Amino acid sequence: MSAHRPATSSGEPLRVETLPTLPGLGSLYARGAASSGRIAAGRALPGLPGIGAGRGDGEPDGDQPLTLPDVALHVPGVPTANLAGHLHDYQRLLHEPVTDVLPAGYLHVLAFPLATAVMVRGDFPLPLLGMVHLANQVELHGPVRVGDLLEVRAWSENLRPHRRGVQVDLVAEVRRAGDTALVWRGVSTYLAKGFHLPWSEAENGATGPAEGEDRAPAGTWVPPLPTGRWALGPGTGRAYGAVSGDRNPIHLSALSAKAFGFPRAIAHGMYTAARALADVGHARGEAYRWTVEFAKPVLLPGAVDVAVTPSGQGFEYVGWNGGRRQKHFEGTVTPL
Amino acid sequence: MATRKPSGSASRTTSRAATSAASEARPSGVRDAVIVGGNRIPFSRAGKKYSDASNQEMFTAALEGLVARFGLQGERLGEVVGGAVLKHSRDFNLVRESVLGSSLSSQTPAFDLQQACATGLEAAINVSNKIRLGQIDSGVAGGTDTVSDAPIAVSEGLRRVLLEASHAKTVQARLKALAKLRPSDLKPLSPGTDEPRTGLSMGEHQAITTARWGITREAQDELALASHQHLAAAWESGFFDDLVTPFRGLTRDDNLRPDTSLEKLASLKPVFGKNLDEPASMTAGNSTPLTDGASAVLLATAEWAAARDLPVLARFVDAETAGVDFVHGHEGLLMAPAHAVPRLLARNGLTLDDIDFFEIHEAFASTVLTTLAAWEDADYCTGELGLPGALGSVDRSKVNVNGSSLAAGHPFAATGGRIVATAAKLVAAKAAETGKPARALISICAAGGLGATAIVESV
Numbered sequence: 146m147s148a149h150r151p152a153t154s155s156g157e158p159l160r161v162e163t164l165p166t167l168p169g170l171g172s173l174y175a176r177g178a179a180s181s182g183r184i185a186a187g188r189a190l191p192g193l194p195g196i197g198a199g200r201g202d203g204e205p206d207g208d209q210p211l212t213l214p215d216v217a218l219h220v221p222g223v224p225t226a227n228l229a230g231h232l233h234d235y236q237r238l239l240h241e242p243v244t245d246v247l248p249a250g251y252l253h254v255l256a257f258p259l260a261t262a263v264m265v266r267g268d269f270p271l272p273l274l275g276m277v278h279l280a281n282q283v284e285l286h287g288p289v290r291v292g293d294l295l296e297v298r299a300w301s302e303n304l305r306p307h308r309r310g311v312q313v314d315l316v317a318e319v320r321r322a323g324d325t326a327l328v329w330r331g332v333s334t335y336l337a338k339g340f341h342l343p344w345s346e347a348e349n350g351a352t353g354p355a356e357g358e359d360r361a362p363a364g365t366w367v368p369p370l371p372t373g374r375w376a377l378g379p380g381t382g383r384a385y386g387a388v389s390g391d392r393n394p395i396h397l398s399a400l401s402a403k404a405f406g407f408p409r410a411i412a413h414g415m416y417t418a419a420r421a422l423a424d425v426g427h428a429r430g431e432a433y434r435w436t437v438e439f440a441k442p443v444l445l446p447g448a449v450d451v452a453v454t455p456s457g458q459g460f461e462y463v464g465w466n467g468g469r470r471q472k473h474f475e476g477t478v479t480p481l
Numbered sequence: 482m483a484t485r486k487p488s489g490s491a492s493r494t495t496s497r498a499a500t501s502a503a504s505e506a507r508p509s510g511v512r513d514a515v516i517v518g519g520n521r522i523p524f525s526r527a528g529k530k531y532s533d534a535s536n537q538e539m540f541t542a543a544l545e546g547l548v549a550r551f552g553l554q555g556e557r558l559g560e561v562v563g564g565a566v567l568k569h570s571r572d573f574n575l576v577r578e579s580v581l582g583s584s585l586s587s588q589t590p591a592f593d594l595q596q597a598c599a600t601g602l603e604a605a606i607n608v609s610n611k612i613r614l615g616q617i618d619s620g621v622a623g624g625t626d627t628v629s630d631a632p633i634a635v636s637e638g639l640r641r642v643l644l645e646a647s648h649a650k651t652v653q654a655r656l657k658a659l660a661k662l663r664p665s666d667l668k669p670l671s672p673g674t675d676e677p678r679t680g681l682s683m684g685e686h687q688a689i690t691t692a693r694w695g696i697t698r699e700a701q702d703e704l705a706l707a708s709h710q711h712l713a714a715a716w717e718s719g720f721f722d723d724l725v726t727p728f729r730g731l732t733r734d735d736n737l738r739p740d741t742s743l744e745k746l747a748s749l750k751p752v753f754g755k756n757l758d759e760p761a762s763m764t765a766g767n768s769t770p771l772t773d774g775a776s777a778v779l780l781a782t783a784e785w786a787a788a789r790d791l792p793v794l795a796r797f798v799d800a801e802t803a804g805v806d807f808v809h810g811h812e813g814l815l816m817a818p819a820h821a822v823p824r825l826l827a828r829n830g831l832t833l834d835d836i837d838f839f840e841i842h843e844a845f846a847s848t849v850l851t852t853l854a855a856w857e858d859a860d861y862c863t864g865e866l867g868l869p870g871a872l873g874s875v876d877r878s879k880v881n882v883n884g885s886s887l888a889a890g891h892p893f894a895a896t897g898g899r900i901v902a903t904a905a906k907l908v909a910a911k912a913a914e915t916g917k918p919a920r921a922l923i924s925i926c927a928a929g930g931l932g933a934t935a936i937v938e939s940v
Contacts, residue, residue, distance in 0.1 A: 367758065370689050372810040373679035380665060424678075426808065450756065454809050467756035 151217035153302035154316075159217040167220050167255075167297065168262045170390035177265040177273030210343055211270040211311065217300040218259050222322050225255075226292045235388045239416070240423045245291040249283045249435050250419030252329045254389045256317035259299040260333065263315060269301065271313060271337040274393070275405065278414045279312060280334040283435045286481065287328055294322040310338040366472055368465045371450040375420060375464075377412055379446040385416040411442040417449065417474050421462040424453040428460065430480040437476035441466070449473060514609035514797045515783050515940060519902025520547035521776035522728035523735065524890035527628035530731045531773040536565045536572060539728070539775035540625035541579040543898075546726030547621065547777045548584055551791055557586040559617020562604040563624045563777070564595040566893035569632045575625075598844065599802070599925045599933035600624045601776060601897020606935065608780045609797040618785040622901070623777035624894025630773075638666035676928060678808050683815070683928060684845070688754025688763050690813030691847040694854050698762035701846035702746040705767040705887045708843055712884025713739035720883055724902050736770055736890040767846035772890030776898030778905075783940070793940050794905035795921075800935040801825035807930040812865070815848045817932025818924040819855045823862075823872050825934050831920070833873040836936075838907045838921035840900045843886040848926055853880075882907065897925060897933070904937050912939030 151159040225247070235251050236243045247255070264273045289295070299317040306312075312334055319329035382396030394401035395411055402410045418437035422429070429435075443449055443464070450467040453460060459479030465472045522542050525531045531539065540563060548554060563576045572578070577591040596603040601624035608620035635643070645658040675682050681689075691701075715721060716733055725732075751761030752768070779791075786793050803821035805812040818841070826832060833856070841849045855861050856872040863870060883903055886896060904921035911919035923935045 370692065370757065370810060371681065371685075372808065374681050374685065376680060424808075452810065455811070460809070 151219075151298055151300060151318075153300070154314075155302070157215070157302075159215055159300050161217050161219050161298075163219045163221060164259075164262070165220070167223055167258050170258045170261060170392070173258060173261045173265050174273075174392065177261065180265055180267065180269070181272030181274040211304060211340065213270065213301045213304050213313065214263065214266055214268045216263070216266070216268075217298050218262055219296070219298045220259060221296050223255070223295040223297050225289075225295060229291045231388070232291060238384055238388055239419045241419075246431075247289040247291070248419070248422065249285040249329065249331075249433070250415065250422055252285070252289060252319055253281075253283060253317075253331050253333075253415060253419075254391075255295070256297050256299060256319060256329075256331060257389065257391060259297050260315040260317045263299050263301050270304075271311070271335075271340060275338070277336040277338065278333065278439055279307075279336050280438045281331065281415065281418060281436065283329070283331045284327075284433075284481065285329050285435070286326070286432050288431045289319070289321075289328055295328075296320045296322045296324075304342070306342050307336050310336055311340040311342055312336045366465075366470055368450065368467075368470060368472075369452045369454070369463065371467070372453050373424060373451045374467070375449045375451060377443065377445055377447050377449060379410070381412050381416065381445050382410045385413045389413065389415070391415075407442065408444065410445045412445055412447075414439045414442075414474065417443060417464055418476060421451065421453055421464065421474075421476060422478055424451065424462065425460045425478045428455075428480075429478050432481040433459070434479045434481055435476070436478075437474055439474045440472040443473050510615075511613045512615060512782055513940075514612035514780050515786060515793045516795045516797055516901065516905035516937060517551060517779040517781055517786050517791050517793060518547070519724055519776065519778040519898060519905070520544075520550055521725055521895065521899055521902070522546070522774055523725055523731045523733050524772045524774035524892055524895070524899075525729075525731055525735050526890060527771040527773055529629075529735060529773075530729050531627060532629040534627060534729060534773065535630050536568065536625045536627055536775070537575055537579055537582070539627065539773065540565075540575065540623065540777070541582045542726065542728050543623060543625065543775040543777045543895075544579055544583045544585070544621065547779055549726075550723065551779055552789070553779075554584040555586050556619075557588045558619045558621060559590075560608060560611060560620040561585070561589055561591040562594060562607050562620065562622050563591075563898075564593045564600040564604065564894050565624065565626050566595060566597055566600060567626055567628065567631045568593075568595070576623075595894070596802075596933065597927035597929055597931060598842070598891070598893045598896060599927040599931055600894035601899070602800070602901065602923060602925050602933045602935060603802070603897070605778055605780065605797065605897060605901050606800040606802075606933065609800075612780055612782055619779070619781040621777050621779055623775065623898045624892075624896075625775035626892040626894045627773040628771040628892075636666045636668055638663060642666065676807075676814065681814075682753070684753035684763060684768060686807065686814035687845045687847055687851075688757060688761065689810070690816065690851050691762060691845075692754060692757050692759040693813065694847075694851045695759075696762070696847045696850045696854065698747075698751075698760070698764075698767075700850055701762055701767040702743055702764075704843070704846040704849060705746055706741060706743055708846075708881060708884045708887035709738050709741050710884075711882055712737055712888035715883035720903075720906070724906065734889045736772060737884075737888050741766070763845060763847060767887065769844055769886045769891040772892045774890065774892035774895045776895040776902070778898045778901045794909040795937040796940050797901075798920075798936040798938050799825060799829055800933065801828070802931065802933045805930040805932075812930070813851065814928070814930055815844055815926035815932075816851065816855065817930055818926050818934050819852045819932075820866060821932050821934040822856075822922065822924060823866050823868055825922075825936060826872075829936060831936070833875055835920060836875075836922045837879060837911055837919040838882060838904060839875055839880045840885065840904045840921055840923045841880060842891075842896055842900065842925040843881065844891065844926055846887060849880065852924065852926075853877075900925065901935070901937065908937060908939040 386392040463475040604622035649655040746766040749764035753763040754761040803817040859871040862868040908919040
């Protein structure tokens with residue numbers, strides 16, 4: 146284990162806290178809602194109605210700098226031998242070929258509870274609920290198969306300003322148990338609106354991947370010729386929620402989404418990115434880099450026009466609303 | 482009959498270098514397959530005259546008409562090959578069941594095949610290949626499709642629950658499986674024309690190709706008008722008298738609009754490509770309607786036909802299929818025939834100028850127009866097709882001279898049989914008139930980025 150002592154991308158060492166198994170997402174959401182409520186109560190964050198009343202004990206004061214926990218959560222042995230049925234459900238939902246090889250999006254689903262466990266810690270400074278998924282970068286270094294025993298770790302890093310708040314990276318890494326070689330690494334970038342960093346400066350680049358899109362008036366972006374169209378039914382969020390465990394209320398129903406300011410339920414960003422990854426097909430190879438930046442959320446039910454096209458050494462993809470010409474997401478898939 | 486020569490690799494290389502592509506492609510010992518004739522039922526717009534006719538009823542009718550026309554009652558044919566694109570699972574032996582319901586000998590074997598809209602032509606390719614190889618002396622190729630009587634499937638959720646319940650060994654296990662049923666699972670699934678891998682309908686795919694090639698609305702409407710006028714003239718002249726048997730009170734294709742005009746076609750609203758930058762140009766008038774129908778073609782050796790005093794219209798010379806990479810937008814969904822035809826021509830030592838009739842299936846008017854435009858485009862032909870330059874221009878007066886799918890309609894698997902019979906009759910008439918051999922090129926695009934093409938030649 147010492148060969149890959151966890152540290153943030155900028156080299157700051159992290160304390161390792163080992164958990165016996167991956168935590169269940171259901172209980173994490175309950176804790177996340179509670180801690181979001183605490184943080185909201187301390188900061189008077191709008192847009193979080195109905196969340197448990199905050200106790201207001203010990204959350205950082207608004208003028209103090211936000212700090213991330215210097216902890217990496219670690220599960221040394223995650224079995225996958227019993228996951229074939231679940232994997233195949235995922236593959237059918239995302240239009241992946243049904244095999245015993247875990248797509249990069251499935252490894253994201255697998256590691257997601259541990260990353261979520263970081264975000265619901267008492268010392269994590271931002272609320273889980275209401276955070277906006279801005280972007281994701283994943284590298285898969287080789288095939289992971291059903292039966293592989295995996296080691297997963299997750300931590301947060303790179304807290305930085307965004308025009309509309311602060312953004313943070315949740316990093317997760319997957320290795321084969323007892324092996325130092327990285328097989329999968331995912332960096333999920335989230336925005337917490339309404340927060341700010343006292344030390345933020347212009348040169349820190351208060352930019353978010355979605356920022357440019359946010360500023361572009363609707364309808365000015367000219368989409369490419371589509372290569373496909375996804376007809377997403379009203380149950381898309383529930384279906385991905387069931388298979389991924391990510392049952393964030395904004396994805397489940399119009400009613401629960403309205404509580405968070407959305408007119409209808411919205412598709413999981415990772416569902417759209419994973420559909421695009423599946424659309425690339427065999428050309429992605431067994432090892433690839435997969436990136437996505439999210440713009441306007443996909444309202445359900447809805448149709449998404451997509452273009453998944455060869456570009457350079459790999460593929461680029463973009464999804465948009467065909468009628469309103471609003472970009473939903475874009476990204477790349479590049480063989481490694 | 483030519484003797485078979487051993488084909489050692491050395492001599493093969495020599496012959497490849499020394500002889501033309503045409504002679505190399507015809508191994509010694511291969512016989513000719515000839516087209517004796519064809520028969521179809523009139524094609525009918527979905528939900529009209531044939532709304533209660535099944536695929537088997539329609540194909541049996543087309544087959545029985547062929548049997549009657551050529552006196553094949555009780556005859557044991559080498560094979561009957563056909564298929565349907567929209568097929569009930571109970572129709573697993575659709576063609577064999579049709580044979581058993583016909584007056585052909587029940588010792589006539591049969592099988593189903595399917596290649597989307599190219600099903601009928603692919604059936605003709607299969608039968609002619611068996612004949613050419615000496616495996617059979619006669620056979621029928623055809624196809625049938627009904628949109629009116631299309632299978633409706635249960636949802637994936639209901640299907641899985643029912644399968645699990647039927648596999649359950651105990652009542653409890655069965656109830657447990659059934660308890661997984663959700664109200665949304667009860668919604669039935671109608672068959673769609675969406676490409677499974679892209680989610681775009683065929684019309685949306687063709688709208689993208691149309692935009693890419695800059696095909697105008699006017700050009701599409703003109704082609705649609707010509708299709709109706711040509712088909713109407715062919716019916717008037719009696720061309721279809723020995724190609725069609727009435728069915729369910731219908732004696733002519735009921736999609737045919739002899740009195741349509743450019744003004745009427747121009748008044749229709751576009752239905753595909755409305756989200757694209759280019760103005761949408763594809764309408765219900767220049768796109769093929771959903772249609773019901775069936776067709777069959779009799780192929781044989783010249784000797785088999787002569788022994789029965791049957792006519793011979795044409796030789797089924799050769800065929801070529803192609804698939805294109807449309808999933809990531811590299812090529813248009815319906816552009817595969819543009820790839821197949823140059824290969825087919827080259828193998829037979831022919832150019833576009835050697836073709837008297839072009840039978841290009843009108844899935845959409847713009848499918849014909851993009852295919853013709855592609856062959857005229859030097860960059861496309863060199864870059865995409867690997868040719869030394871543009872394949873060439875097609876004289877538009879040789880294209881679909883007796884109309885095609887825009888006017889007749891397009892019951893998917895039945896279109897191949899309609900076109901093969903029409904092409905055979907056209908070249909026979911032309912050769913009789915001029916005393917010179919005549920050739921037709923058949924080109925059919927299909928879902929999945931597929932295309933099938935063939936050459937028939939007068940005998």
